Amino acid sequence: MTSIAAPGSGEATVAARRRRYMERKSLVPLLLFLVPSLVLFSIFVVLPMVDAAIFSFFSWNGYGPITDFVGLDNYADVLKHRNFGTAVRNSLIVVAVSLLIQLPLAMWCAIALAERSIPINLLRTLFFLPFMLAEVAAGLIWKFVYDGNYGLLPVIGDSLGVQMPFVLGDKFWVIPAIMLVITWKYFGFHMMIFIAGLQAIPSEVIEAARLDGVKRWQIVRHIKIPMIRSAIVISVFFAITGALQLFDLIIPLSNGGPSHSSHTIVTFLYQFGILRMKLGFGGAVSVLLFIACVIVALAYRRILFKVEQN
Amino acid sequence: MTTTSKKRRPVISALQWLTLLVVAAFVIVPFYTTALGGFKEIGELRVNPFGLPASWDPVRFVEILGGPRYFSSLWNSLLIAVGTVVLSTLVASMTAFALVHIKFFGRRFVMGYLMLGLLFPAATGILPLFIKMRDLGMLDSHWGIIIVQVAFSISFAVLLFHNFFKELPKELIDAARMDNCGYVRIYWYITLPLCLPIIATVGVFNFVGSWNSFLLPLIVLNSEAKYTWPLGIMQFQGQYGSDWPRILAFLTLSILPAMAFFLLAQRYVISGLTGGAVKG
Numbered sequence: 404m405t406s407i408a409a410p411g412s413g414e415a416t417v418a419a420r421r422r423r424y425m426e427r428k429s430l431v432p433l434l435l436f437l438v439p440s441l442v443l444f445s446i447f448v449v450l451p452m453v454d455a456a457i458f459s460f461f462s463w464n465g466y467g468p469i470t471d472f473v474g475l476d477n478y479a480d481v482l483k484h485r486n487f488g489t490a491v492r493n494s495l496i497v498v499a500v501s502l503l504i505q506l507p508l509a510m511w512c513a514i515a516l517a518e519r520s521i522p523i524n525l526l527r528t529l530f531f532l533p534f535m536l537a538e539v540a541a542g543l544i545w546k547f548v549y550d551g552n553y554g555l556l557p558v559i560g561d562s563l564g565v566q567m568p569f570v571l572g573d574k575f576w577v578i579p580a581i582m583l584v585i586t587w588k589y590f591g592f593h594m595m596i597f598i599a600g601l602q603a604i605p606s607e608v609i610e611a612a613r614l615d616g617v618k619r620w621q622i623v624r625h626i627k628i629p630m631i632r633s634a635i636v637i638s639v640f641f642a643i644t645g646a647l648q649l650f651d652l653i654i655p656l657s658n659g660g661p662s663h664s665s666h667t668i669v670t671f672l673y674q675f676g677i678l679r680m681k682l683g684f685g686g687a688v689s690v691l692l693f694i695a696c697v698i699v700a701l702a703y704r705r706i707l708f709k710v711e712q713n
Numbered sequence: 714m715t716t717t718s719k720k721r722r723p724v725i726s727a728l729q730w731l732t733l734l735v736v737a738a739f740v741i742v743p744f745y746t747t748a749l750g751g752f753k754e755i756g757e758l759r760v761n762p763f764g765l766p767a768s769w770d771p772v773r774f775v776e777i778l779g780g781p782r783y784f785s786s787l788w789n790s791l792l793i794a795v796g797t798v799v800l801s802t803l804v805a806s807m808t809a810f811a812l813v814h815i816k817f818f819g820r821r822f823v824m825g826y827l828m829l830g831l832l833f834p835a836a837t838g839i840l841p842l843f844i845k846m847r848d849l850g851m852l853d854s855h856w857g858i859i860i861v862q863v864a865f866s867i868s869f870a871v872l873l874f875h876n877f878f879k880e881l882p883k884e885l886i887d888a889a890r891m892d893n894c895g896y897v898r899i900y901w902y903i904t905l906p907l908c909l910p911i912i913a914t915v916g917v918f919n920f921v922g923s924w925n926s927f928l929l930p931l932i933v934l935n936s937e938a939k940y941t942w943p944l945g946i947m948q949f950q951g952q953y954g955s956d957w958p959r960i961l962a963f964l965t966l967s968i969l970p971a972m973a974f975f976l977l978a979q980r981y982v983i984s985g986l987t988g989g990a991v992k993g
């Protein structure tokens with residue numbers, strides 16, 4: 404077959420040879436480029452999740468062989484745990500406050516700050532500053548603000564003639580107090596996402612509407628907000644996943660207290676799984692959290708897909 | 714002409730300005746009182762919370778700067794952050810390069826596999842991760858933290874590099890291949906120099922994440938000498954209880970270098986957040 408030199412086949416063999424050459428030549432770089440990330444990712448990201456699922460069916464304190472199979476007992480323990488319900492409730496409150504207070508605030512600021520001028524640029528940077536701050540530092544700053552003896556809150560109380568409670572030591576007030584810190588810390592982040600969306604709207608669209616005499620808030624409602632739908636979807640996604648993994652901010656503020664009333668899912672995992680080295684129990688919490696995250700991510704993909712279709 | 718200029722004039726309404734000022738006060742006051750609190754005596758905090766301190770005595774700041782903890786914890790954080798940024802940039806850009814430019818079987822699968830990391834937060838598997846690090850002898854070491862942070866940064870970094878590499882002109886790579894230039898050299902001499910903007914974005918993003926990270930060092934590090942600054946500040950606060958002037962001074966000093974850096978680098982953070990998120 405190959406012995407007959409038909410016109411064109413020479414080129415074909417050259418091409419084939421070159422392709423073989425390229426394949427041989429690309430194997431080494433391919434391994435060099437892919438192996439480090441695949442190995443690191445598999446060992447430290449994927450395997451721990453698999454381990455968590457395995458641990459969740461055993462009773463294990465982290466030492467010696469894993470033999471004590473307990474079936475679904477760990478899951479039952481987690482779901483029956485009196486503080487797990489509180490932790491889930493608190494995480495849901497964070498989601499609700501993010502969606503109902505933080506995002507509207509971010510949107511309100513973004514609509515004003517999407518314009519371009521020097522004072523506006525300064526405000527934008529200022530509002531983004533808390534997001535850049537480490538959660539631990541933000542938590543400590545607000546622990547001071549809320550301090551019942553030396554903080555700002557009792558001072559405000561004095562000037563109003565009210566005795567302010569020690570909010571971080573109060574089972575009821577600790578939750579609103581944390582929510583205020585979360586809003587302070589993260590609204591600037593959502594605002595930036597919205598601003599990026601708003602600035603991508605072609606100015607002719609807004610200009611045309613303005614010339615047609617459309618009122619400012621109608622432009623916002625019927626043009627601006629619909630046109631940055633995808634930014635809103637992203638922002639909602641970050642708000643939900645952020646709420647599910649909230650940890651750093653809680654530890655300095657309230658450490659989950661008083662009497663375990665302000666735990667989130669991750670501080671609950673830390674308090675009752677990690678500190679007590681209850682691998683099975685912690686594994687069950689991890690699996691439940693993982694399932695929640697996957698559901699959110701899949702739902703988000705569906706919604707994003709729909710938004711892109713429209 | 715006159716109508717457009719007339720309509721343009723009020724960029725922001727009075728109500729908007731008013732709320733912006735209220736929000737600005739809400740954002741500033743905690744920073745402001747923290748910065749000044751370090752100069753005040755503890756009794757002064759309650760009497761004079763918003764005003765300037767009675768005297769600008771920097772005694773607490775001097776004491777902290779002269780103490781053993783402050784610089785060592787910042788240095789540890791810096792080492793870990795730089796290590797994470799360098800390794801993550803290298804590993805993720807190589808992988809994204811292979812995924813974009815080298816045709817191989819299972820390419821889509823590898824990309825999908827690496828994107829799994831975007832599904833769930835790092836904290837989810839933290840307990841088995843701790844066991845894994847213990848078994849591998851990685852506890853109480855900065856390297857352990859760096860390696861794990863690199864692993865967790867891969868998904869997002871590969872995504873950003875992947876999106877960027879796809880936009881680069883293919884002709885450059887093809888021309889280099891015609892000249893019998895190997896992939897490693899193409900990567901190093903052609904692609905990397907072209908992707909400095911995205912390196913800056915990924916780098917700053919990972920730097921901020923590493924600099925601020927708390928849960929992983931909290932679980933991994935035991936020796937005080939190895940503490941990063943978030944651990945150091947938590948320990949300091951635990952030690953001094955409610956000696957707020959001292960804690961506020963420590964807080965101010967810890968935040969200051971980061972804030973200066975962030976003000977310079979914030980546009981990269983923002984482009985990483987919005988660009989990466991919107992495309993992803």
